[in-house]
Amino acid sequence: MLDNFLPPLNDHNLPYPDTIHPIVVHFVIAMVLFSFFCDVTGYFTRNYQLYEVSWWNMFVATIAIFIAIIFGQIEAGLAIAYDAVEPVLNLHTLIGWSLSGIIAAITGWRYVIRLSDSKKLPLPYLGLGFGLTCLVFFQVYLGDQLVWIYGLHTVPVVDAAKEGVL
Template structure:
């Protein structure tokens, strides 16, 4: 039985592409590319809400809702690639903890975005020209979560160098 499992694993592993110098099976990291859509759309939604409130332009609430919808879809794509790339990143030292926080907040943010988008969808059915005060408070929480995620993601890349060629080489050579 063990022979069959080992043989099956070796067949499947031979079908997978080799990892490149960034320790990835594809050319470059995809997670940051997709996650920038989430950042732009989520923070854009907050900005459109506040601009709509300040300048009394309730049509901007519709733009905000569409941004939330795109952010909610994109965050799940970002999470899929983020989980794959995190598994291939070989984190070291404190970067393991930061990566765990980043992953946990990312999944939480997906839930928060889903709930917010659903709440916004339901509330705009009755009156799309009104934005509740509770939603404005939730906008601030959303912006804070997104900014926290950006900070943690920046630390992983710019301080700890995950998926950068020098760090991947150092890990492969056993220096880290």
């Protein structure tokens, strides 16, 4: 009965033409990494205008990561997660949700810093930015594995899973 209300799934096992999560999440990745780059560059060059660029990148990234997570959850739920892929998918999901909280908290801290003195950035904030950058790179690595090694939402893997090969 519920099938009458749901759109049909295509050859990628999705109700829309292709995955949306990677598009949105690459936007988040770029903004977080560029924000850290602006912070470090601004710190060493004393170009404090870069701090403003960094702030707005983190602000938008904080909003965009939740959109990325929504589509990530939808697409993970529709993925045919065979046994070999489940640990990587679960870790990617856990880190993704954690990153949403971490990015929101860092953005909140950055807002407080911005209000108190927009021309100073404490070294612990830069250290945390470096840690966030490392975590983002690890998350990218996991996402790359899901697509390029395990082939989630690729036509050959979807077909193989539907035929019972996986």
